[in-house]
Amino acid sequence: MTTPPPVLAIRRAEKRFGAVHALKSVSLEAHRGQVLALLGDNGAGKSTLVKCISGVHALDEGEILLDGEAVAIHSPAAARRFGIETVYQDLALFDTLTPAQNFYCGREIAFPSWLPQGLRLLKGRAMDRQAAAVLDRLKVKLPRFDAPVALMSGGQRQAIAVARATVFARKVVILDEPTAALGVRESRKVLDLVAQLRAEGNAVILITHNMEHVIELADRAVVLRQGRKVGELKPTRANQQELVSMIVGAEA
Amino acid sequence: MGRTVVNVADERPDIAADAASERTSGGSALIALSLRLLSIGPLLILVLLAGTIGLLTPAFLTPGNLGNIVAQTAVIATVAIGQHLVILTRGIDLSVGANLALATVIGSLVFRQVDSAALVMAAMALSGALVGAVNGIAYVYGRLPHPFIITLATLSICRGLALELAVGHTTMRGMPEGIAALGRSTSFGLPSSFFVVAGVAALVLVMAKAMVWGRWIYAVGGQPEAAVQMGIPVKGVLVTTYVLSGLCAGIGAVILAGRTEAGSPLYGNLLELDTIAAVIIGGASFLGGRGHIGHALVGAVMIGVIRNALNLLGVDVFFQMIAIGLIIVLAVEADVLRNWLEARARVLQAARAP
Ligand SMILES: Nc1ncnc2c1ncn2[C@@H]1O[C@H](COP(=O)(O)OP(=O)(O)OP(=O)(O)O)[C@@H](O)[C@H]1O
Ligand SMILES: [Mg+2]
Numbered sequence: 001m002t003t004p005p006p007v008l009a010i011r012r013a014e015k016r017f018g019a020v021h022a023l024k025s026v027s028l029e030a031h032r033g034q035v036l037a038l039l040g041d042n043g044a045g046k047s048t049l050v051k052c053i054s055g056v057h058a059l060d061e062g063e064i065l066l067d068g069e070a071v072a073i074h075s076p077a078a079a080r081r082f083g084i085e086t087v088y089q090d091l092a093l094f095d096t097l098t099p100a101q102n103f104y105c106g107r108e109i110a111f112p113s114w115l116p117q118g119l120r121l122l123k124g125r126a127m128d129r130q131a132a133a134v135l136d137r138l139k140v141k142l143p144r145f146d147a148p149v150a151l152m153s154g155g156q157r158q159a160i161a162v163a164r165a166t167v168f169a170r171k172v173v174i175l176d177e178p179t180a181a182l183g184v185r186e187s188r189k190v191l192d193l194v195a196q197l198r199a200e201g202n203a204v205i206l207i208t209h210n211m212e213h214v215i216e217l218a219d220r221a222v223v224l225r226q227g228r229k230v231g232e233l234k235p236t237r238a239n240q241q242e243l244v245s246m247i248v249g250a251e252a
Numbered sequence: 253m254g255r256t257v258v259n260v261a262d263e264r265p266d267i268a269a270d271a272a273s274e275r276t277s278g279g280s281a282l283i284a285l286s287l288r289l290l291s292i293g294p295l296l297i298l299v300l301l302a303g304t305i306g307l308l309t310p311a312f313l314t315p316g317n318l319g320n321i322v323a324q325t326a327v328i329a330t331v332a333i334g335q336h337l338v339i340l341t342r343g344i345d346l347s348v349g350a351n352l353a354l355a356t357v358i359g360s361l362v363f364r365q366v367d368s369a370a371l372v373m374a375a376m377a378l379s380g381a382l383v384g385a386v387n388g389i390a391y392v393y394g395r396l397p398h399p400f401i402i403t404l405a406t407l408s409i410c411r412g413l414a415l416e417l418a419v420g421h422t423t424m425r426g427m428p429e430g431i432a433a434l435g436r437s438t439s440f441g442l443p444s445s446f447f448v449v450a451g452v453a454a455l456v457l458v459m460a461k462a463m464v465w466g467r468w469i470y471a472v473g474g475q476p477e478a479a480v481q482m483g484i485p486v487k488g489v490l491v492t493t494y495v496l497s498g499l500c501a502g503i504g505a506v507i508l509a510g511r512t513e514a515g516s517p518l519y520g521n522l523l524e525l526d527t528i529a530a531v532i533i534g535g536a537s538f539l540g541g542r543g544h545i546g547h548a549l550v551g552a553v554m555i556g557v558i559r560n561a562l563n564l565l566g567v568d569v570f571f572q573m574i575a576i577g578l579i580i581v582l583a584v585e586a587d588v589l590r591n592w593l594e595a596r597a598r599v600l601q602a603a604r605a606p
Contacts, residue, residue, distance in 0.1 A: 056480065076480060076483045077483030077484075090477070091478075092478035094470070094474045094479075095474055101467065105467065105482050106482035106484045110464050118485070119465060121463055
């Protein structure tokens with residue numbers, strides 16, 4: 001009873017899309033204050049697994065435990081209520097909305113509280129102020145705070161999506177290839193944000209194809225291949241080659 | 253020439269970089285200006301159009317004729333307000349015209365039982381909203397890929413039902429005094445229907461811009477998948493949008509029944525096309541997620557002005573249709589141009605990032 005249970009645990013997760021068996025009895029654990037890298041080739045099932053955790057898909061079999069308790073995550077809204085934030089591969093930003101509006105979309109600050117959320121009136125000023133404070137704290141620089149995010153660069157959009165996750169994360173933050181489309185400088189910015197999320201006590205699940213980033217940031221790495229978990233280890237320079245062969249399936 | 257430039261850049265990278273950043277900032281100022289122009293374009297065209305027509309036919313800018321335009325535009329404008337909400341969510345409501353006809357027929361039937369303006373109005377509004385609810389529920393819970401087919405189906409059903417309920421009459425004369433007065437009376441020199449449109453517009457403006465629900469319809473229309481991922485109740489948002497579109501058709505029915513003091517299963521013919529045209533001409537994006545009520549209103553007035561002016565000038569009705577068609581093409585191209593400019597802005601932004 002001395003060590004706390006992992007903040008997130010997946011037990012024997014199964015998921016099929018028709019004939020595609022995307023997840024085959026996958027189990028993993030994520031701990032507070034740690035970065036867990038989720039590795040695997042294209043189509044290995046990484047995005048499918050995180051979508052099951054974040055409520056976009058439902059598991060066919062298996063269970064999800066939060067702080068040791070089995071939970072049913074029926075929808076993205078439910079996942080967010082459980083304190084799970086996700087930065088999706090496609091960012092899930094709304095092009096026509098400003099950064100602040102994006103931050104709070106789906107969780108608007110509004111009044112009066114006795115009305116159902118949809119009928120409440122927006123508190124635009126409060127949302128602007130708080131979003132600006134967060135971006136400031138994370139040292140994210142944007143050309144204009146009141147412009148729609150459609151007008152911003154890939155790195156700026158990525159930073160907004162990650163910053164949004166930091167506002168609401170309480171337990172788990174999942175990042176699906178957050179640096180895939182970025183240059184060196186912009187990647188650095190996002191990696192710094194990831195480190196900050198970890199420092200704030202979240203369990204971070206990081207999907208990436210970049211081994212440098214894995215070795216730099218990850219406390220542990222789980223490798224998926226064709227929907228199956230094929231290995232778990234602490235990534236270091238020394239075992240980088242082993243990790244790569246696990247991913248492509250060429251060990252032996 | 254090109255060679256020299258490369259050499260300079262090689263030797264003095266700072267100069268080359270400065271020049272590049274100057275070019276990009278000049279470029280983005282131009283893009284910002286173009287985007288602004290595009291956003292006020294429809295209003296600008298409307299003003300120019302009205303001015304030109306005013307010069308051509310002095311009869312156009314008389315208070316009497318302007319009142320006429322307002323009265324004739326009121327129905328399209330009201331229904332287009334609902335249509336614009338649907339288009340904001342990437343949808344389309346083809347049933348509004350038939351929905352309106354059915355509502356006037358039901359209003360007439362209620363009037364035959366009781367001579368109460370309140371009851372007849374409520375019946376028309378309810379009938380409209382109910383058809384909208386059928387559209388929304390069938391679309392969302394029937395898991396249809398697009399609302400086109402279901403609203404096409406309800407178009408047919410409503411028209412058929414209206415004809416059936418009217419039992420062979422093409423017009424059912426008579427409306428309660430309260431409704432008829434709407435079409436006849438004026439206040440402050442404006443037809444009363446103007447104030448109905450203004451009221452509906454003000455209400456929808458508040459809902460779309462100040463309410464959380466409004467933020468959600470933009471989110472659902474802009475990036476439907478992201479809306480699901482961000483936990484927005486997408487299904488509920490879609491159903492309420494179609495209900496409101498139907499309700500606007502019902503209110504349009506009240507205005508039209510008031511002006512003609514009758515109900516008819518033939519009313520609202522091609523109104524779906526007029527309202528879609530109004531929204532698009534006004535400058536909302538057919539791709540969803542962008543637009544506002546001003547677009548629907550400007551577009552509706554533009555259609556009203558074109559019809560009225562060409563009537564005054566004695567131009568054939570077929571030419572009116574061609575003119576409106578051409579303006580639709582223009583509006584859609586403007587939307588494409590806007591998306592392209594925004595993509596350019598993004599590239600420049602990335603080049604300039606610190
Ligand atoms: N919604 C879906 N419907 C059907 N098949 C799907 C769906 N989503 C994923 N798949 C399939 O499941 C498998 C795993 O896909 P997934 O997106 O999880 O891979 P990934 O590891 O994230 O790959 P990448 O590195 O390319 O992002 C693939 O074969 C994919 O085609
Ligand atoms: Mg993926």
